[in-house]
Amino acid sequence: xxxxxxxxxxxxxxxxxxxxxxxxxxxxxxxxxxxxxxxxxxxxxxxxxxxxxxxxxxxxxxxxxxxxxxxxxxxxxxxxxxxxxxxxxxxxxxxxxxxxxxxxxxxxxxxxxxxxxxxxxxxxxxxxxxxxxxxxxxxxxxxxxxxxxxxxxxxxxxxxxxxxxxxxxxxxxxxxxxxxxxxxxxxxxxxxxxxxxxxxxxxxxxxxxxxxxxxxxxxxxxxxxxxxxxxxxxxxxxxxxxxxxxxxxxxxxxxxxxxxxxxxxxxxxxxxxxxxxxxxxxxxxxxxxxxxxxxxxxxxxxxxxxxxxxxxxxxxxxxxxxxxxxxxxxxxxxxxxxxxxxxxxxxxxxxxxxxxxxxxxxxxxxxxxxxxxxxxxxxxxxxxxxxxxxxxxxxxxxxxxxxxxxxxxxx
Amino acid sequence: xxxxxxxxxxxxxxxxxxxxxxxxxxxxxxxxxxxxxxxxxxxxxxxxxxxxxxxxxxxxxxxxxxxxxxxxxxxxxxxxxxxxxxxxxxxxxxxxxxxxxxxxxxxxxxxxxxxxxxxxxxxxxxxxxxxxxxxxxxxxxxxxxxxxxxxxxxxxxxxxxxxxxxxxxxxxxxxxxxxxxxxxxxxxxxxxxxxxxxxxxxxxxxxxxxxxxxxxxxxxxxxxxxxxxxxxxxxxxxxxxxxxxxxxxxxxxxxxxxxxxxxxxxxxxxxxxxxxxxxxxxxxxxxxxxxxxxxxxxxxxxxxxxxxxxxxxxxxxxxxxxxxxxxxxxxxxxxxxxxxxxxxxxxxxxxxxxxxxxxxxxxxxxxxxxxxxxxxxxxxxxxxxxxxxxxxxxxxxxxxxxxxxxxxxxx
Numbered sequence: 001x002x003x004x005x006x007x008x009x010x011x012x013x014x015x016x017x018x019x020x021x022x023x024x025x026x027x028x029x030x031x032x033x034x035x036x037x038x039x040x041x042x043x044x045x046x047x048x049x050x051x052x053x054x055x056x057x058x059x060x061x062x063x064x065x066x067x068x069x070x071x072x073x074x075x076x077x078x079x080x081x082x083x084x085x086x087x088x089x090x091x092x093x094x095x096x097x098x099x100x101x102x103x104x105x106x107x108x109x110x111x112x113x114x115x116x117x118x119x120x121x122x123x124x125x126x127x128x129x130x131x132x133x134x135x136x137x138x139x140x141x142x143x144x145x146x147x148x149x150x151x152x153x154x155x156x157x158x159x160x161x162x163x164x165x166x167x168x169x170x171x172x173x174x175x176x177x178x179x180x181x182x183x184x185x186x187x188x189x190x191x192x193x194x195x196x197x198x199x200x201x202x203x204x205x206x207x208x209x210x211x212x213x214x215x216x217x218x219x220x221x222x223x224x225x226x227x228x229x230x231x232x233x234x235x236x237x238x239x240x241x242x243x244x245x246x247x248x249x250x251x252x253x254x255x256x257x258x259x260x261x262x263x264x265x266x267x268x269x270x271x272x273x274x275x276x277x278x279x280x281x282x283x284x285x286x287x288x289x290x291x292x293x294x295x296x297x298x299x300x301x302x303x304x305x306x307x308x309x310x311x312x313x314x315x316x317x318x319x320x321x322x323x324x325x326x327x328x329x330x331x332x333x334x335x336x337x338x339x340x341x342x343x344x345x346x347x348x349x350x351x352x353x354x355x356x357x358x359x360x361x362x363x364x365x366x367x368x369x370x371x372x373x374x375x376x377x378x379x380x381x382x383x384x385x386x387x388x389x390x391x392x393x394x395x396x397x398x399x400x401x402x403x404x405x406x407x408x409x410x411x
Numbered sequence: 412x413x414x415x416x417x418x419x420x421x422x423x424x425x426x427x428x429x430x431x432x433x434x435x436x437x438x439x440x441x442x443x444x445x446x447x448x449x450x451x452x453x454x455x456x457x458x459x460x461x462x463x464x465x466x467x468x469x470x471x472x473x474x475x476x477x478x479x480x481x482x483x484x485x486x487x488x489x490x491x492x493x494x495x496x497x498x499x500x501x502x503x504x505x506x507x508x509x510x511x512x513x514x515x516x517x518x519x520x521x522x523x524x525x526x527x528x529x530x531x532x533x534x535x536x537x538x539x540x541x542x543x544x545x546x547x548x549x550x551x552x553x554x555x556x557x558x559x560x561x562x563x564x565x566x567x568x569x570x571x572x573x574x575x576x577x578x579x580x581x582x583x584x585x586x587x588x589x590x591x592x593x594x595x596x597x598x599x600x601x602x603x604x605x606x607x608x609x610x611x612x613x614x615x616x617x618x619x620x621x622x623x624x625x626x627x628x629x630x631x632x633x634x635x636x637x638x639x640x641x642x643x644x645x646x647x648x649x650x651x652x653x654x655x656x657x658x659x660x661x662x663x664x665x666x667x668x669x670x671x672x673x674x675x676x677x678x679x680x681x682x683x684x685x686x687x688x689x690x691x692x693x694x695x696x697x698x699x700x701x702x703x704x705x706x707x708x709x710x711x712x713x714x715x716x717x718x719x720x721x722x723x724x725x726x727x728x729x730x731x732x733x734x735x736x737x738x739x740x741x742x743x744x745x746x747x748x749x750x751x752x753x754x755x756x757x758x759x760x761x762x763x764x765x766x767x768x769x770x771x772x773x774x775x776x777x778x779x780x781x782x783x784x785x786x787x788x789x790x791x792x793x794x795x796x797x798x799x800x801x802x803x804x805x806x807x808x809x810x811x812x813x814x815x816x817x818x819x820x821x822x
Contacts, residue, residue, distance in 0.1 A: 407819075
């Protein structure tokens with residue numbers, strides 16, 4: 001059996017001071033890696049290139065730089081971050097976000113909020129209304145146990161249900177109203193309907209109004225900074241007016257949350273806006289790289305890609321293409337497809353459930369079965385949701401194993 | 412809080428004798444359901460409509476009918492089934508397949524094979540070559556512990572690596588050669604290269620040749636039975652010739668495995684073909700329904716859709732559309748999109764990570780937040796891979812909770 005060092009043609013360590021190279025290379029399964037960790041911290045020297053693949057890795061230098069850049073930008077603009085955990089589903093990363101200065105964490109589903117609060121996060125805003133008796137009860141149980149739980153609502157009927165459940169549980173629920181930016185996905189219409197909902201929440205015995213949210217998801221990936229800015233400011237205008245109406249009538253507007261990685265440096269232009277719900281900025285992905293930024297119209301370089309998938313060449317018997325072990329179940333079907341890190345003239349496709357296909361232009365290239373490649377993910381949120389753990393890496397060395405504790409928590 | 416019975420407009424019980432209706436309806440989380448089960452069997456009466464959503468359900472009547480139909484068909488045609496567990500990733504379903512008469516189970520990844528063998532399945536054929544030292548060791552450990560493990564190989568170098576690892580482990584590995592049907596994904600070229608690989612496997616000290624496989628994945632979803640039949644028989648012809656060459660030179664052809672749900676009633680026409688690796692037949696999905704069958708050119712009705720996702724309406728404030736809680740993370744991005752069971756004039760989209768959108772033509776329809784819908788899945792394999800468990804249902808009542816023990820085992 002060949003025990004040669006796997007060729008690492010695609011190794012890139014942009015920004016890293018030194019690349020740690022192992023003296024001997026073997027392979028490690030997820031179980032073997034966990035047995036070498038103590039409280040998540042790896043106790044032995046293992047290169048990421050030794051991991052059995054597909055393996056999800058996050059580069060700590062890039063992750064930390066992204067946290068810092070975001071926090072500096074919003075602080076400069078007089079607002080805060082309340083990052084969305086739907087992206088990473090990982091309590092460790094949520095803790096790093098809180099340490100970087102975030103005012104709280106967002107969750108998309110009640111099961112996600114449960115995991116975050118059980119793992120010690122203290123302030124969690126659930127951005128999706130809970131509409132069934134069962135899920136309303138789950139949310140109220142969270143509020144009873146964790147004072148920092150905040151719930152969104154988007155209809156008078158739902159607000160009454162929340163209030164009744166809170167009264168029955170002997171608590172007061174903290175509630176923000178969810179205002180529709182025009183996408184008609186969730187949220188109440190801005191203006192009078194939203195104002196009346198806020199007044200109702202303010203009045204109901206089991207509820208305390210904490211403000212509002214308006215998430216303009218449809219603008220996050222608009223290409224071109226000026227186009228994106230114009231679109232999202234136009235879409236948020238009715239919510240800004242709603243906030244002014246709430247303020248005039250003496251209602252709480254202490255929270256006016258929204259925005260994301262695509263608009264984090266635009267959202268503060270909305271009067272009264274308090275915090276950005278950005279998620280993808282910690283990882284970045286091929287979808288966000290393509291939208292262009294304020295300084296670079298071609299590539300959105302405000303944040304660094306930190307999340308990659310390691311994959312292994314399974315078959316190299318045909319010129320100009322190889323088959324890898326990372327297909328749809330490792331990469332999702334999101335497009336643009338994953339990008340081979342540090343390479344040009346290559347296209348990767350993950351359209352097959354179990355296998356990826358890499359095609360390359362350069363006929364002088366040769367690959368062997370067993371070679372490893374590194375992929376920048378297509379769309380970070382659903383990719384993370386496929387993995388039980390991610391490997392936290394610095395200078396290509398695995399430093400920790402982070403459980404993706406809310407993976408699959410779509411309920 | 413409203414505790415009215417959730418409206419179940421879309422309830423369909425095709426073929427079921429009686430629908431069990433609960434007297435009181437509450438909601439159950441995954442944890443609450445597990446606490447009500449003993450050895451997977453549910454100990455209390457719970458309707459599937461009481462489950463917190465998104466929830467993955469498998470209808471036992473449909474599943475059992477599919478197992479029976481497949482087994483009767485292949486038996487009639489003088490071949491067997493060796494069903495692929497990449498579809499269901501669930502030891503319980505693999506056991507039902509073995510009880511229905513299958514000769515073994517297939518696995519796509521070594522981590523999947525590990526789960527199946529650890530859960531008591533005895534004959535597992537790993538259809539993907541293992542190419543790294545670490546994974547070859549994992550495969551050889553499986554073979555050492557479980558006599559029924561069979562490994563595919565598709566290159567002379569890999570066969571030598573396997574043999575060296577088997578010798579080092581003091582075992583003889585059982586190996587089939589993987590022959591490329593022309594897709595150039597995995598597999599060695601048919602004819603002389605394949606024959607020479609088979610001869611090498613037969614000669615190497617650590618290996619025992621058990622035959623061959625040739626999986627023509629690209630033909631499974633060809634629309635129209637005759638078109639599908641013509642294409643797959645043409646693509647398998649070189650493999651059939653390879654088998655004849657192997658037979659003439661005295662090599663083992665005891666296994667000639669391949670095919671799938673789209674070609675299960677065609678594959679026996681290949682001389683020497685022994686078993687179908689069908690996976691999707693147990694569940695069916697929107698992709699397979701669209702290919703048409705031998706008797707029904709419009710709908711592939713050879714098997715019944717048994718796998719569905721229950722989802723809840725979150726927002727119904729806009730005419731002609733509702734937002735649900737089952738988006739990409741619950742349904743994948745596979746198309747055709749999920750089908751609302753038993754309904755026409757409706758389109759469902761799962762393009763948003765957390766939310767689904769249902770659009771309907773009939774303006775007289777009304778929905779309320781909290782209503783539940785049932786979706787036939789788009790593509791069963793990657794959908795199952797999103798869930799930790801599936802609810803086994805008969806007459807709409809949850810009978811058991813099946814762990815999807817190999818979920819996420821893409822390594």
